[in-house]
Amino acid sequence: MIAERRKQGHFIWADYVPLVLVGVAVLLVCFIIGPQRYYQRILLLVVLWMCICSNFNIISGYGGQIVFGYMLFVGAGGYTSVLLFKFLAVNPWIGMFVGAAVAAFLAFVIGYPTLRLHGHYFAVATVAFPLMAIPIVAQLGWEEVHIPFAGRGIESMQFTDVRYYVLMGAILLVVFLIIVRMIERSRFGYALQALKQNEAAAEGMGVHTHRVKLLAFMLSAFLTGITGTVYCFSILFLLTTPAAFGLFIIVRILSITIVGGIGTLWGPVIGSALLVPVGELLAAEVGDRWPGFQDLIYGIVLLMAIIYLPDGIWGKVTEIMRRRKTLPSAKVKAMVAPSNPNSPSKQGKSSSFSLVTSLPTDRGNEPHGSILRVQSVSKLFGGVRALQDVTVEVPRGKILGVIGPNGAGKTTLFNVMNGYLGPEQGKVFFKGKDVTYLKPHDLCQMGIGRTFQIPQIFNNMTILENVMIGAFARERNATRARAISEEIAQKMELTHRAEDQAVGLTILETKRLEFSRALATQPELILVDEPMAGLNPEESHHIGEIIKGIAESGITVIVIEHVVQSLVKFADYMVGLDEGRKVAEGTPEEVISNPHIIEAYLGEKWRRRYAKS
Amino acid sequence: METFIQLLVSGLLMGVSYGVLAAGLALIFGVVKIVNFAHAAFAVLAMYFPAFWFLEWWGIDPFISSIIALPIFFVVGYATQRMIIDKVIGTPAAEMSTLIVTMGLSLLIENGILIGWSGAPRIINLPYTLGSFKVGSILLNQAQTYSFIIALVLIAGLFVFLNKTMLGKAIRAVADDPESCAYMGINLRFAYCLAFGVGIAITASGGCLIATYRPFNPFYAETIIVIIFACCILGGVRSVQGALIGGIIIGCIQMLSTMVVAVALQNVAVFLLFVLFLYLKPEGLLGRKGRVV
Numbered sequence: 001m002i003a004e005r006r007k008q009g010h011f012i013w014a015d016y017v018p019l020v021l022v023g024v025a026v027l028l029v030c031f032i033i034g035p036q037r038y039y040q041r042i043l044l045l046v047v048l049w050m051c052i053c054s055n056f057n058i059i060s061g062y063g064g065q066i067v068f069g070y071m072l073f074v075g076a077g078g079y080t081s082v083l084l085f086k087f088l089a090v091n092p093w094i095g096m097f098v099g100a101a102v103a104a105f106l107a108f109v110i111g112y113p114t115l116r117l118h119g120h121y122f123a124v125a126t127v128a129f130p131l132m133a134i135p136i137v138a139q140l141g142w143e144e145v146h147i148p149f150a151g152r153g154i155e156s157m158q159f160t161d162v163r164y165y166v167l168m169g170a171i172l173l174v175v176f177l178i179i180v181r182m183i184e185r186s187r188f189g190y191a192l193q194a195l196k197q198n199e200a201a202a203e204g205m206g207v208h209t210h211r212v213k214l215l216a217f218m219l220s221a222f223l224t225g226i227t228g229t230v231y232c233f234s235i236l237f238l239l240t241t242p243a244a245f246g247l248f249i250i251v252r253i254l255s256i257t258i259v260g261g262i263g264t265l266w267g268p269v270i271g272s273a274l275l276v277p278v279g280e281l282l283a284a285e286v287g288d289r290w291p292g293f294q295d296l297i298y299g300i301v302l303l304m305a306i307i308y309l310p311d312g313i314w315g316k317v318t319e320i321m322r323r324r325k326t327l328p329s330a331k332v333k334a335m336v337a338p339s340n341p342n343s344p345s346k347q348g349k350s351s352s353f354s355l356v357t358s359l360p361t362d363r364g365n366e367p368h369g370s371i372l373r374v375q376s377v378s379k380l381f382g383g384v385r386a387l388q389d390v391t392v393e394v395p396r397g398k399i400l401g402v403i404g405p406n407g408a409g410k411t412t413l414f415n416v417m418n419g420y421l422g423p424e425q426g427k428v429f430f431k432g433k434d435v436t437y438l439k440p441h442d443l444c445q446m447g448i449g450r451t452f453q454i455p456q457i458f459n460n461m462t463i464l465e466n467v468m469i470g471a472f473a474r475e476r477n478a479t480r481a482r483a484i485s486e487e488i489a490q491k492m493e494l495t496h497r498a499e500d501q502a503v504g505l506t507i508l509e510t511k512r513l514e515f516s517r518a519l520a521t522q523p524e525l526i527l528v529d530e531p532m533a534g535l536n537p538e539e540s541h542h543i544g545e546i547i548k549g550i551a552e553s554g555i556t557v558i559v560i561e562h563v564v565q566s567l568v569k570f571a572d573y574m575v576g577l578d579e580g581r582k583v584a585e586g587t588p589e590e591v592i593s594n595p596h597i598i599e600a601y602l603g604e605k606w607r608r609r610y611a612k613s
Numbered sequence: 614m615e616t617f618i619q620l621l622v623s624g625l626l627m628g629v630s631y632g633v634l635a636a637g638l639a640l641i642f643g644v645v646k647i648v649n650f651a652h653a654a655f656a657v658l659a660m661y662f663p664a665f666w667f668l669e670w671w672g673i674d675p676f677i678s679s680i681i682a683l684p685i686f687f688v689v690g691y692a693t694q695r696m697i698i699d700k701v702i703g704t705p706a707a708e709m710s711t712l713i714v715t716m717g718l719s720l721l722i723e724n725g726i727l728i729g730w731s732g733a734p735r736i737i738n739l740p741y742t743l744g745s746f747k748v749g750s751i752l753l754n755q756a757q758t759y760s761f762i763i764a765l766v767l768i769a770g771l772f773v774f775l776n777k778t779m780l781g782k783a784i785r786a787v788a789d790d791p792e793s794c795a796y797m798g799i800n801l802r803f804a805y806c807l808a809f810g811v812g813i814a815i816t817a818s819g820g821c822l823i824a825t826y827r828p829f830n831p832f833y834a835e836t837i838i839v840i841i842f843a844c845c846i847l848g849g850v851r852s853v854q855g856a857l858i859g860g861i862i863i864g865c866i867q868m869l870s871t872m873v874v875a876v877a878l879q880n881v882a883v884f885l886l887f888v889l890f891l892y893l894k895p896e897g898l899l900g901r902k903g904r905v906v
Contacts, residue, residue, distance in 0.1 A: 114892065
């Protein structure tokens with residue numbers, strides 16, 4: 001029942017109740033511990049690390065952009081509010097939000113350039129910032145800041161009883177968890193998870209990856225700024241640069257999130273509940289004799305976790321639960337449908353592919369009836385001319401085939417058409433508008449869909465979620481995006497696997513998923529890159545039917561294909577490329593009898609023979 | 614003007630030591646394709662052992678230790694690759710997990726030193742630590758001058774190893790195209806271990822050199838790691854010669870920046886430059902696509 005409602009995207013109280021229960025559990029533990037200051041302090045630390053790691057999880061877990069310099073935001077929030085309080089007597093409750101704003105601002109300044117970097121370049125670049133902050137803050141004379149005790153209780157966020165801080169931490173934690181859960185269920189969250197897995201594909205599905213990353217980064221930093229203030233006021237009496245910006249902070253964050261399960265809601269909660277008490281108790285036992293013992297332990301835990309438990313405890317738990325769940329249902333499926341549901345011969349009637357008829361397709365009006373116009377485009381790669389002065393007109397509602405031997409510039413032409421590459425010369429017009437230097441996500445929003453030569457599937461998502469990423473290009477509401485995706489998945493015969501993870505698919509299923517995802521963006525024009533690669537003749541025929549079906553529903557199709565024979569069957573129009581030049585254009589018959597094309601495919605000798613006959 | 618030249622010369626002398634550390638990082642990045650965050654931690658470990666403790670215990674000169682460090686840290690590096698990094702290479706998220714693993718490793722080393730040998734700053738006190746040669750009006754710190762010479766020899770040695778020996782050539786081939794190498798009968802795992810071992814060995818040796826003229830503590834690594842990254846990025850990420858040049862540039866910038874900003878802020882200038890370069894020209898000053906080691 002709940003699962004069904006969740007599937008339909010309803011607001012589910014059951015999704016949020018456990019989050020509140022975490023807060024209740026914290027308070028319960030707090031009550032049990034009673035007035036023992038020392039243990040209350042450990043409890044407080046557990047809660048605060050849960051908070052920080054949940055914040056970190058947004059950009060680095062869900063978004064996959066691991067911020068190695070994350071301590072900057074803890075320190076920025078803390079330092080801002082403490083300095084404001086000490087020197088300007090600004091109330092810490094206000095300072096908390098000022099600190100958060102400062103942290104978010106820093107995230108913007110740092111993230112705007114560096115988020116364009118990939119993988120470890122980004123991670124390493126961010127480390128430089130807290131390392132810069134340490135000498136700068138020291139130079140300003142704030143290497144050690146004593147936090148004055150105003151003793152006005154709630155008014156100055158300074159309680160003598162740690163339990164008030166625990167209450168504060170518990171409230172913050174519940175709020176943060178609710179935020180994370182809401183992100184998980186939203187278009188923004190899906191976009192984050194998609195770009196984590198495959199940035200190029202996410203761009204192609206209309207996700208403005210840079211903006212999404214930047215927003216997630218700023219949100220993370222803002223929330224951490226808040227936590228940073230609470231951390232400084234509740235834990236530290238003396239704010240020092242190493243305490244606020246030290247490398248140990250990121251190592252703890254990473255250890256906790258990875259042990260618990262990075263990119264999951266419960267990961268930070270589990271990780272912190274396990275590691276922090278152990279770390280603190282150890283530090284209390286041997287900390288005097290061996291300073292740094294706690295960090296040594298965190299270092300070892302991090303090493304072990306990455307090697308032996310990369311998905312974390314929560315990842316392991318969900319994996320086991322999933323396996324339990326899917327096993328019996330798979331058996332039932334096998335009993336109900338003993339025949340192979342993927343066999344195309346049974347279903348391959350073109351009428352069943354008249355897709356997306358329910359979706360609006362007529363938008364804009366372009367001159368001359370051509371939806372896309374590529375005008376004298378040239379593209380250089382180093383010294384190689386990948387495209388030379390290529391002009392292509394794409395008539396609306398037709399199937400255009402682009403052929404040419406390897407290295408002819410076919411995929412380059414596609415990449416120019418939908419914004420992955422900018423040409424050196426020439427222009428691209430879509431629906432009469434100049435779109436030459438627009439990014440893929442902009443073009444996707446305007447109505448250009450695309451499938452990839454090498455399928456770019458989001459492997460850690462279900463098939464339906466993959467399609468939803470496409471649907472989110474036009475549909476902000478998760479429920480409606482799901483409905484659209486279900487409709488398309490049904491037409492593409494993927495329903496029976498819709499809730500399965502998109503791994504271990506057959507090549508044909510992968511291609512159908514690629515088509516579904518592209519169609520879910522509700523395109524007017526769809527670019528199909530070598531759809532027949534790796535398929536047998538029967539399957540190729542099936543893909544041909546799908547493409548015809550798409551064209552019949554009013555969507556313009558451009559197909560790149562190597563295998564000329566299959567393309568000839570369904571293309572209305574063809575363009576031949578060779579060595580970056582357009583060498584032929586016209587009906588399929590004209591193009592395949594063009595001497596240039598024959599020469600390019602088969603060589604000089606064949607052209608002569610053909611000319612004779 | 615005189616100060617300028619003096620600072621430039623000091624920068625050059627110091628930069629070559631950075632270059633040695635960066636060369637090790639570049640080698641590892643080029644061959645194993647990982648960013649070794651623990652790189653500086655290994656160098657700091659070598660500052661303590663062998664450089665500092667060999668002198669304390671047996672009176673062995675740190676410059677001799679810098680040679681002794683080579684075989685010791687080759688084994689350390691080889692074992693690290695074999696026992697730790699090898700386990701996360703080849704997983705889907707290897708790029709990030711190797712970075713995280715080496716970060717854990719660096720914390721392990723730093724705090725290990727802290728526990729074992731305390732966090733007090735150490736300094737090697739020998740006649741040449743503060744002594745200097747006078748060339749014209751320019752003062753050359755003796756320790757730095759000796760370090761400079763040994764550092765150049767080390768880099769030259771690495772260069773010869775990579776270009777003239779069969780093992781070195783194998784490593785370079787692996788950097789270029791690991792898959793083809795596997796088909797040609799090169800044991801990739803061994804090549805990775807070898808490269809990591811050599812990279813760590815030369816870095817440790819560089820650490821011993823730095824220890825002769827600069828005080829250090831267990832957390833010195835956290836400062837120099839980004840400096841080494843900066844040298845590498847400037848020098849074109851995967852090029853050993855580039856790393857040397859990057860090191861010299863960074864050394865000079867560090868010294869010259871003291872003319873305009875406070876000494877405490879000299880690293881800020883370097884870090885800013887690093888981020889700027891990473892953003893504008895991640896392939897580095899000398900980096901060309903396809904250029905390897």
